[in-house]
Amino acid sequence: MEAPKAAICVIGDEVLAGSITDANTPWLAKVLTPPGLILAKAFRGPSPLQRDICDTVLRLKERVGPSGFVFTSGGIGPTHDDITYTSIAAAFGCHLELHQPTVARMQEHYDKRGVELNEARLRMAHLPTDDGVEVLFTPGLWVPLVAIQGVYILPGIPRLFQQMIEAHAGRFRGPAAHARTLYTNTGEGDLAAKLGSIAALHPAVRIGSYPNVSMGLGAGEAAGPGSFKVKLQFESRNTAALDTAVAAVEEALDTFTM
DSSP states (O other): OOOOEEEEEEEOHHHHTTSSOOOHHHHHHHHHTTTTOEEEEEEEEOSSOHHHHHHHHHHHHHHHOTTOEEEEESOOSSSTTOOHHHHHHHHTTOEEEEOHHHHHHHHHHHHHTTOOOOHHHHGGGEEEESTTEEEEOOTTOOOOEEEETTEEEEOSOHHHHHHHHHHTGGGSOOSOOEEEEEEESSOHHHHHHHHHHHHHHOTTSEEEEEEOTTTOOOTTOOOOTTOOSEEEEEEESOHHHHHHHHHHHHHHSOEEOO
């Protein structure tokens, strides 16, 4: 069974300018892997142009397919350049309406803080409306998670983004992934040819090679006990294919486990 794919569109000039570091993409890649999804595509784009957001989301939706998920991060605040809801509504032929359950949750939230729920803040409750739209709520938050045909609209603030994904994690699942790890004191340049040949023979297994950058050995310098030069990571949803690929690498290379 093929794993569902996921993609993320990170919206905001501040991310492209380097004023804010995108923490959501690496976090999402990490949490989607154990439940069996593959983060297939990430896109970072500016916020001011509706057509850019619209076109990008539709391209990502096509990339992940009907069983996949597209997540957007950012652009749902109260200011003029927060146009994610408007853009995605346009992409799917929806219109925006003031969502009263969201307004009620906002009112409670701002009343507790002695803050006025003004027109600018109410912009954040104008949500895409259509028969295919779901509005999901997260315990302890007023911010809605809007879902349209597999596209999930989230805030860019990492704390909120992560809390909302975790609260609805049951939606984002695929077939279980299995992993194995080997280590070697052979350098990447020396093992690359053999590893590449084995990877080509085992397409159902993802084989990654990761040098130990903290080791700090010079050329020709020997590794000490318990250390390694390269970690080899194997991942597959087929346990038999995984075992076969690992055995092939163990036979071809000088490896060990830790």
